[in-house]
Amino acid sequence: MxxxxxxxxxxxxxxxxxxxxxxxxxxxxSSKSKREEPEPRHIDEDIDEFDDVLGELHRRRKKMDAKRNRTGGDFVDFLRVTVRGGKGGAGTAAFLPTKRGLGPPSGGNGGPGGSVYLETSPLVTSLTSVSNRLIGGQGGHGAGNLRHGRRGDDITVVVPVGTVIREIGREGEAEKTGRENDDLGLSREERHKRTQERWFVQHPTLQPNEREMAEAEGTCRRAGRWSRPTPSFEQEPALEMDISAPLTAPVLLARGGAGGLGNPHFVSGHNRHPRLASRGVLPPTRTFEFELKLLADVGLVGLPNAGKSTLLRALTGRRAEVANYAFTTLHPQIGVVRVLEDGSWAAEQQGPVEETEQEREFDALAREVGEYVPLGRASRDRKRTERTRFSVSDNPGLLARASENYGLGHSFLRSIERSLALAYVMDGRRPDPAADMRVLRAELEAYKAGLAGRARVIALNKTDELPEDEIESKVAALRATVEEFGDNAEVLVISAKFGTGVDRVVHLLADAVDAARPKPTVKEEKPEEIVEKAEVEELF
Known part of the structure; x- marks a missing residue:
């Protein structure tokens, strides 16, 4: 001891x-605590030297995934979902009791299975609430005295506007059973017997003969309650939806299976007391990909720790997470910029943007001394009218080879695919921002052709501590890069932390969004319609 x-x-x-x-x-x-992870190496973002640090990128991605799980996984933009309608309930083989023996058949039908529907909601901004398996409720079984089973419960899945849905797989019960029979090496007679056992419900005390089962099989085939192959994508095209506007009615993803037949359906001229019923239909299993592509008007693009979250706070007033290390932002954050007629914007900052950790410490200290004041809403002066508004998304930092799904990869790129305009946020403290811009532009073009051409602003950020000659040389290099690719973008010198140059960013992005938005179409009236309206007005 x-x-x-x-x-x-x-x-x-x-x-x-x-x-x-x-x-x-x-x-x-104690032995585990002594095994410390090696210090992360510095990563040069140059694409030519990136092949040597793929292991480091994989390690960083594991840390990002762990951080996402630790924070509750509050944002999901891609899911692979298995969807199936509910199985139909089984019919019943029953008879009404009489003094002379078997009475007329009285077995009820099985209830149909529940279906799976899709809806949109403006209150949902992520795919977090969507389950990986969506299966409709099973229909109830029939009972004696012609009592039919209840219908299975329907399932409705709610997704945000901007979700893209693609059906990528489809498999039914017939295909699964065929594989099982092949693995078991069953003969043709054994396969047929197994199929009959799957589809028929026999009376608990009265056994049907072969002729009765053959007639019942024909009845089930004619009613569509028998094993049949699942239609391929050539026979029935795959379901593909790009939900760019709210749905006005639910969309059917998977229909529930039909219920089984009670024994009254198997009455024939020579068989007045059928002793079997059929089971319900199991619908095919469908596999979908749910991909959320945000509908933000402007997307902020930049390398990790370039100051995108700070710029979002300066533009919109949204309290995005701000810290001086890479990958602070792990999922997109959206804010709204309200531009007023006098040239200002509603969330114009009044002081420097502090790091989030420092703000938390200040708030905790203020609570202790009783001086904490919560943030109020942005003021809405009725005398100042709003000219336009646009949404801005702060996205995770982009790495070289992101188009091949390294780093946050496609999770980042799909969040800016629908943006009307892009703003590159470059870290002015890095040695060559022009080379960083080439990396960003190459990855955007590799992911989707023409995406890099949507850039309207090249913001050289974090310049408050740089000498003038260094700023001028970096701006000249960025402008030369813009002219080389022929992009319609303006290079600006800003400091998102102190608000320097942000007003010019607001007006450039507002003009770019207004120009890119689709204009409302005005219906031209035909001459005969004008004449009819004039005649109606004369009547009154």
Whole structure:
């Protein structure tokens, strides 16, 4: 006991109570704590040298995934979902009781399975609430005295506007059963017998003969309650939807299976008392890809730790997470810029943007002394009218080879695919912002042709501590790069933290969004319609 206590005291914290049970575990935990991860290497974002650090990128991606899980996984923009309608309930083989023996058949039909529907909601901004398996409710079984089973419960899945849905797979019960029969090596007769056992429900005490089962099989085939192959994508095209506007009615993703037939359906001229019923239909299983592409008007593009979240706060007043390290933003954040007629915007900042951790410390200290004041809403002066508004998305930092899904990869790129205009946010403290811009532009073009051409602003950020000659040389290099590719973008020098040059960013993006938005079409009236309106007005 003494030796165990000494080991425990050596490996645990000196102020923690010592117990005999923890002696073995303490040594193992101590050995694990000694194995520290190696320090991360510096990554040069140059695409030519990126092949040497793919292992480092994989390690960073694991850390990002772990951080997402630790924060609750509050944003999901891609899911692979299995969808199937509910299975139909089974029919029943029953008879009405009489004094002379078997009465007329009275088995009820099975209820149909529930279906799966799709709806949109403006309150939903992520695919977090969507389950990986969507299966409709099973229909109820029939009962005697012609009592039919209840219908299965329908399922409605709610997705945000901007979701793209693609059907990528489809498999039915017939294909699964065929594979199982092949694996078991069953003969033709054994396969047919197994199929009959799948589809028929026999009376608990009365056994049907072969002729009765053959006639019942024909009845089930004619009614569509028998095994049949699932239509391929050539026979029935795959479901593809690009939800760019709210849905006015639910969309059917998977229909529920039909219910089984009760024994009254199998009455024939020579068989007045059928002793079997059929089971319900199991619908095919469909596999969908749900991909959320945000509908923000402007997307902020930049390398990690370039100051995109700080710029979002300066533009919109949204309290995005701000910190001085890479990958602070792990999922897109959207804010709205309201531009007024006098040239200002509603969320124009009154002071420097502080890091989020410092703000939390200030708030905690203010609560302790009783001086905490919560943030109020943005003021809405009725005398100042609004000229336009546009939404801005702060996206995760882009890395080289993101088009091949490295780093956050496609998770970042799909969030700006629908943006009407882009703003490159360049870190002015880096040695060559022009080379960084080439990396960003190459990745956007590799992901989707023409996407890099939507850039309207090249913002050289974090310039408040740089000398004038260094700023001028970097601006000249950026302008030369813009002219080289023929982009319609303006290079600006800003400091998102202190608000320097942000007003010019607001007006350039507002003009770009207004120019890119589709104009409302005015219906031209035909001459005969004008004459008819004039005649109606004369009547009144």
């Amino acid at each position: 003494a030796s165990a206590l000494r080991r425990c005291t050596a490996c645990l914290h000196p102020y923690r109570p010592v117990t005999l049970r923890c002696s073995g575990r303490a040594a193992s935990s």
